[in-house]
Amino acid sequence: MLSHHIVRITRASRGFATHANSTLPSPIPAVLHLKTGQSFKGRSFGAPKSIFGETVFSTSITSYTESMTDPSYRGQILVFTTPLIGNYGVPLNKTPIDSRDVGVTLESDRIQCTGVVVADVAEKFSHYLAVESLAAWCQRNGVPGITGVDTRAITRLLRDQGTTLGRLAVGPDASAAAPNASDYWDPTTENLVDQASTKQPYVLNPTGDVKIAVLDFGAKANILRALVRRGAAVTVLPWNFDFNKIRDQFDGLFLSNGPGDPNHCMEAAIHLRKTLQEWDRPIFGICMGHQVIGIAAGLDAYRMTFGNRGHNQPVLALASSGSIKAGRVYVTSQNHQYALKLQDPFPQGWEPFFINCNDSSVEGIKSTPQSGKKVWGVQFHPESAGGPLDTIEMFTDFLAECRAHKLQFGSSKNDVMGAAKVEPSLAEASRPVRVSA
Ligand SMILES: NC(=O)CC[C@H](N)C(=O)O
Numbered sequence: 001m002l003s004h005h006i007v008r009i010t011r012a013s014r015g016f017a018t019h020a021n022s023t024l025p026s027p028i029p030a031v032l033h034l035k036t037g038q039s040f041k042g043r044s045f046g047a048p049k050s051i052f053g054e055t056v057f058s059t060s061i062t063s064y065t066e067s068m069t070d071p072s073y074r075g076q077i078l079v080f081t082t083p084l085i086g087n088y089g090v091p092l093n094k095t096p097i098d099s100r101d102v103g104v105t106l107e108s109d110r111i112q113c114t115g116v117v118v119a120d121v122a123e124k125f126s127h128y129l130a131v132e133s134l135a136a137w138c139q140r141n142g143v144p145g146i147t148g149v150d151t152r153a154i155t156r157l158l159r160d161q162g163t164t165l166g167r168l169a170v171g172p173d174a175s176a177a178a179p180n181a182s183d184y185w186d187p188t189t190e191n192l193v194d195q196a197s198t199k200q201p202y203v204l205n206p207t208g209d210v211k212i213a214v215l216d217f218g219a220k221a222n223i224l225r226a227l228v229r230r231g232a233a234v235t236v237l238p239w240n241f242d243f244n245k246i247r248d249q250f251d252g253l254f255l256s257n258g259p260g261d262p263n264h265c266m267e268a269a270i271h272l273r274k275t276l277q278e279w280d281r282p283i284f285g286i287c288m289g290h291q292v293i294g295i296a297a298g299l300d301a302y303r304m305t306f307g308n309r310g311h312n313q314p315v316l317a318l319a320s321s322g323s324i325k326a327g328r329v330y331v332t333s334q335n336h337q338y339a340l341k342l343q344d345p346f347p348q349g350w351e352p353f354f355i356n357c358n359d360s361s362v363e364g365i366k367s368t369p370q371s372g373k374k375v376w377g378v379q380f381h382p383e384s385a386g387g388p389l390d391t392i393e394m395f396t397d398f399l400a401e402c403r404a405h406k407l408q409f410g411s412s413k414n415d416v417m418g419a420a421k422v423e424p425s426l427a428e429a430s431r432p433v434r435v436s437a
Helices: 002-021 064-069 134-140 151-161 171-175 192-196 221-228 262-278 288-297 393-409
Strands: 029-034 039-046 051-058 076-080 115-118 130-132 144-147 164-170 202-204 210-216 232-238 252-255 283-286 301-317 329-340 350-356 362-367 375-378
Touching (some): 029 171, 051 115, 051 151, 076 151, 115 151, 130 134, 144 164, 151 301, 202 221, 221 232, 252 262, 252 288, 252 393, 262 288, 288 301, 288 329, 288 362, 288 375, 329 362, 375 393
Parallel strands (some): 051 076, 115 144, 210 232, 210 252, 252 283, 283 375
Antiparallel strands (some): 029 039, 029 164, 039 144, 051 164, 202 232, 301 350, 350 362, 362 375
């Protein structure tokens, strides 16, 4: 059995090596140019088009489908350090929308990164849920990939010089000269959150017993799934919606992950500062959401050299809260380029919650026990998808606090923005319609 699998995997991994002698068309050339002057020649797969993006690497060894659909990768050319990518194909990206699920199997309804870089793309795939190959999926989504390049060399460069702007030149563009440094598109100059966030509020699991508002900076589906599966009625709001106008209707507030520079989200941080001053129900933020909480609390966010992207980032808990025990190390899933600055002293009413064991960056903040508040932010992704589930119970902790608060202080008002009237669909939510807060 094992040898059978090895043979299959080896055949799949040969990929283009078998092309030369087959009747398949010759591979289309592709080149990855970096703004710093280096170029890597390879072969195209996926959409035969050229793109720009911020070149980042992920050390995750699985879940390429989840990473590529994570809205936090918007504007980025994603380099996988794992050499063989595509061997388990791509599943049908559709689930029911009910108290167990949120409409998509993956992290959103489309590929979000602008391109992918793979050492050895698997043309043959094998998985009981797979419906198409990585290349076919990329092609259908209009996203180009390059394969046959030394991803180890690219990653070592990115580790030394930091995340670098790039150009994936495909087909006839591959033989053209590298772009001038001034021609590289820098996605971080744009407000990517505004592009990724829902334009319309919508509701999931409207009959849930505890009402949670989610500020959507580009939320991963598994975050929404983690909330609805634990019984929450979830109202997803555009990132810059002024939650203060409707906060009496909710038992808790959640701030999601999202792409790009958190300093583009000042509008949300200003609204949140007022919420933190005037509202005492639980608040929880992940990644971008954590950064926005930190900014609202008075901390600064800075750009890291190459960020943390992978599924084995160790974080040390500095305080106990719910399922989290001070002094323990948790292995976490991460995808970020920015972090909150560790400052001494911390703003009044706040304390560090987690610290990264590799680079000592801030991995979490929380309100102090003396503050009387229940607010947490974590830089990592407790919801995983992909990655370890060490901290998944933080969702249970958050909802337990919301329920406890509701029991003690009474229910939120009942009309969750006309919950049942809003179409609970992620595809619907991504329509380009603007609503005013
Ligand atoms: N996954 C995230 O939410 C990432 C947050 C932010 N865009 C960063 O890169 O740091």
